[in-house]
Amino acid sequence: MDTVATTDAAGSRRTTMIDATSPLYLHPSYGNNFMVMDKLQGSSNYRSWKRSMEIALFSKRKLGLVIGTITRDDTDAGKGEAWDTCNNMIISWIFGSVSESIKKSIMFALTNGSRKYKINKDLYESRQQGNHISEYYTQMRTLWGELESLNILPAIKTMSTEVISFVSALTQQKEEQKLFQFLNGLDEIYGAQRSQLLMMPNLPSMEATCSYLEQEEAQREVLGHVREDIETSAIFSKSTGGVSANAQSIPSIQCTACGKASHMTDKCWTVVGFPSWHPKAKPQEQSSYKGKGRGFNNKNQQ
Structure with a gap:
C-alpha cells in the first residue's frame, strides 16, 4: 500500500x-x-x-x-x-x-506525426544495395512493424458481412502497398523478376515474393560459381598454350647424339646409320643392313 x-x-x-x-x-x-x-x-x-x-x-x-x-x-x-x-x-x-x-x-520526443513521416520516408528511400533478399526484407519488415505500432485502429465490436469485406479489402491494400515499397528498392539486376511479378493478374503476397526472389538469388549464385570455374579453366588453358596438365606432366624425350626430340639415342640414325634412301646415307651403308629402312626391304625383294 x-x-x-x-x-x-x-x-x-x-x-x-x-x-x-x-x-x-x-x-x-x-x-x-x-x-x-x-x-x-x-x-x-x-x-x-x-x-x-x-x-x-x-x-x-x-x-x-x-x-x-x-x-x-x-x-x-x-x-x-x-x-x-x-x-x-x-x-x-x-x-x-x-x-x-x-x-x-x-x-x-518526436510527435506521432513526425515519427510516422520519418518511417514512411525511410521506407520509400530503402534500397537493397547488394544485400541478400532476406536481409533487405528484414530491414523493411522492421519499419513496417514500427509504423503499424503507431497506427492503432479502434476495436470492432460488431462484426457483419460488410465489416468483414471492408477489413479484408483494407488488409489486401496494405499488403499491396508493402509489395510496391519492397519492389521499389530492389537492385536493378532483379528488374525482369520485378516486371514479371507486377504483370501477374493477382499480385503475390510478400512471403511468396520473397520466396521467388530468394530462389532466383540462389540460382544466380550457383551459376556465378560455374561461370567462374569456366573462366578460370579458359585462362589456365590459354596460359599453357592449350596443353593439358596431363600432357605437360609427360617427360620430353631427347636424343643425346643429334640433340633432336621424339627418339632415343639407340634408335638414332646418326648412330645406327641412315637408311639407303636417305640423302645422308653413305654408299657402303646402302648395301648393309644397318639402315633397316627402305633400302633393306628392297634388297630382300631382290
Missing part, C-alpha cells in the same frame, strides 16, 4: 491510498536501471528490444501507461500525481535501455 498526499486549491491536504496491485503503485526497489536487457541500437534490434520492453512493463503492470489504456485521472489529484510519477519513472527506464545516440534523439 502506498499513499500520495496532495493539497487542493483551498489549501486542504488530502491523502490518496494506492494499492499494491494498482498500475500506479511503485515499489521502493524500482530504480532507474532495474531493467536488464540489450540496449536499443537502431532498426536492427528494434523488434527484440520492443518485445523485451513490453514483457518488462507488463510484469510491473505498467504497459497500459505506454499503450494508452491507463489514462491520467484529472478528477483525483492524488491519482493524477501518482500517474505522473509512474509516467516519469517509465521514461527513465526507456532512457536507460537505449543507446546514447538514440537517447539524445528522443530526449525531446
Whole structure:
C-alpha cells in the first residue's frame, strides 16, 4: 500500500491510498536501471528490444501507461500525481535501455506525426544495395512493424458481412502497398523478376515474393560459381598454350647424339646409320643392313 498526499486549491491536504496491485503503485526497489536487457541500437534490434520492453512493463503492470489504456485521472489529484510519477519513472527506464545516440534523439520526443513521416520516408528511400533478399526484407519488415505500432485502429465490436469485406479489402491494400515499397528498392539486376511479378493478374503476397526472389538469388549464385570455374579453366588453358596438365606432366624425350626430340639415342640414325634412301646415307651403308629402312626391304625383294 502506498499513499500520495496532495493539497487542493483551498489549501486542504488530502491523502490518496494506492494499492499494491494498482498500475500506479511503485515499489521502493524500482530504480532507474532495474531493467536488464540489450540496449536499443537502431532498426536492427528494434523488434527484440520492443518485445523485451513490453514483457518488462507488463510484469510491473505498467504497459497500459505506454499503450494508452491507463489514462491520467484529472478528477483525483492524488491519482493524477501518482500517474505522473509512474509516467516519469517509465521514461527513465526507456532512457536507460537505449543507446546514447538514440537517447539524445528522443530526449525531446518526436510527435506521432513526425515519427510516422520519418518511417514512411525511410521506407520509400530503402534500397537493397547488394544485400541478400532476406536481409533487405528484414530491414523493411522492421519499419513496417514500427509504423503499424503507431497506427492503432479502434476495436470492432460488431462484426457483419460488410465489416468483414471492408477489413479484408483494407488488409489486401496494405499488403499491396508493402509489395510496391519492397519492389521499389530492389537492385536493378532483379528488374525482369520485378516486371514479371507486377504483370501477374493477382499480385503475390510478400512471403511468396520473397520466396521467388530468394530462389532466383540462389540460382544466380550457383551459376556465378560455374561461370567462374569456366573462366578460370579458359585462362589456365590459354596460359599453357592449350596443353593439358596431363600432357605437360609427360617427360620430353631427347636424343643425346643429334640433340633432336621424339627418339632415343639407340634408335638414332646418326648412330645406327641412315637408311639407303636417305640423302645422308653413305654408299657402303646402302648395301648393309644397318639402315633397316627402305633400302633393306628392297634388297630382300631382290
